[in-house]
Amino acid sequence: MKKERVKLTAAEKSELFAEGVITVVLLLLLNLSIVILIYLTILQNQNLVNGIYFLKKTITFAGGRHLWSWQNTFLIMMGIADLIVLYWRLIRRYHQMQLRHVISELHYIAQGHFDHTISFKVKTDLQKVIDSINSLVASTVNAINEEKAIERSKDELISNVSHDIRTPLTSIIGYLGLLKSGVADPKDQQKYLDIAYMKAEQMKSLAHDLLDYTTLKSTSTKLSLTSLHIFSMLEQVAAGFEFEAHEKGITFSIETRPKELTIQADPEKLVRVYNNLITNALKYGKGATQIKLIANLVNNNEVELRVENNGAPIPSSSLKKIFERFYRVEPSRNTETGGTGLGLSITKSIVELHHGTISCESGADWTSFIICLPLNPKNAKING
Structure with missing residues (x-):
């Protein structure tokens, strides 16, 4: 102006x-x-x-x-x-x-x-005072907007957690009520128990994800760094999903360049990253036949990790929001596909804890989650 x-x-x-x-x-x-x-x-x-x-x-x-x-x-x-x-x-x-x-x-x-x-x-020189006032106004407006965003985020958090807890809890109470009252057909009792158990597992998963999310957001969270052989880790991760992938007609392919690529990372947390990304590909990559786990040494200080699937692409309108907590590409909070909407947000937090970045690209052929990590997070922290 x-x-x-x-x-x-x-x-x-x-x-x-x-x-x-x-x-x-x-x-x-x-x-x-x-x-x-x-x-x-x-x-x-x-x-x-x-x-x-x-x-x-x-x-x-x-x-x-x-x-x-x-x-x-x-x-x-x-x-x-x-x-x-x-x-x-x-x-x-x-x-x-x-x-x-x-x-x-x-x-x-x-x-x-x-x-x-x-x-x-x-x-x-009064112009300097005016510029300072305008800068203060701008920072105040930003602070107010951030405060409003935090309030909205809190409201959304409460609303989403309430919904995700209430839905399975209502089912558990309903089926256990039928069993307690004795009006349930004996033939259906085992089915009701199985459903109640499955819903309880969903609640446990939500509580676990919430705990992980809040823990990772804490500034006191520390990494347990160790030397990690990428190819061996990817083989173990893929083996854990082999049965589920086989049922869906999906095969894994693993590539690391060089083959003996090794980085300093927290093994437990990095495995959690791959588990979340592969789970996401299996649940939402409709029509996928292949999942690629790729690791490339970019330079002497950085490695690029990619998880790709050739399933249905993610809408471009969702790519910018996909790492937000509780965000789901599907408009309804459907529990049929499972998940709490926290998986990718937790993934991003773990990557950032390693002083890395994560992004997503999705086209007609491949959907790729791209992670850039320093070979040694300690060095990245010092340089930063």
Whole structure:
């Protein structure tokens, strides 16, 4: 937004005009007094008259011209001095008016209009004050917005947790109620027990994910770093999902370049990252036939880990939100696909705990989760 100069009100313009008039009158009176005093002094001192006449004869200008009228020269000098004093008085009063405008703007902001900025500019050091005020306003607005976002996040957290707990809990109470009342058909009792157990497992998973999420967000969380052979870890992770993947017609492929790639990482937490990403691919990668686990040494300090599947792509509108807690690509909080909506958020927290980054790319052929990790998080922490 282009800033304009301070716009004076009609009263301020009148005040500035009156300041000019009063200054001119005072200067005229002062000039008159000075002229009279000098004239009287010259008349009473013949030596001063002779000195002035001598100067007039000796001082010459271009073309041999002499200074014949000292009175005119003196009056011109006084006129220049008067103009300087007049300008100084007017510009001083104008700056005072600018300061009053700034103070007025501050009072307006202090009344609760914390998003209001001072839109005019000045050519004095007062501009630094205005810039500082505008910066303070901007930081205040950001703080307020962040506070609102935190409040919304808390409300969403309570709402989502309540929903995810209430749904399985209602089923558990309902089926256990049928068993307790004895009205359930004996043939269905085992089915009811199985359903109640499954719902209890969902609640346990939610509680476990919530604990992991809050723990990882804590600044006191520490990594248990050790030397980790990537290829061996990926083989073990893939073996754990072999049965589920086989049922869905999905095969695993593992690539590490170089084959003996080793990094410093927390094995338990990094395995959790792969478990979450592979689980996500198995549940939401509809139509997938292959999951690729890839690790590449990028340079002497960084490694790139990729988990890719050739299932249905993730909508572009969801890619930016996919790592938010409780966010699901599907609009409903359907428990049929399982999960709490915390898996990818936990994954991101673990990656960031290793001083790395994670992103997601999804196209018609492949959906890729890309993780960049330092070979040694301790070195990354020191450099950061």
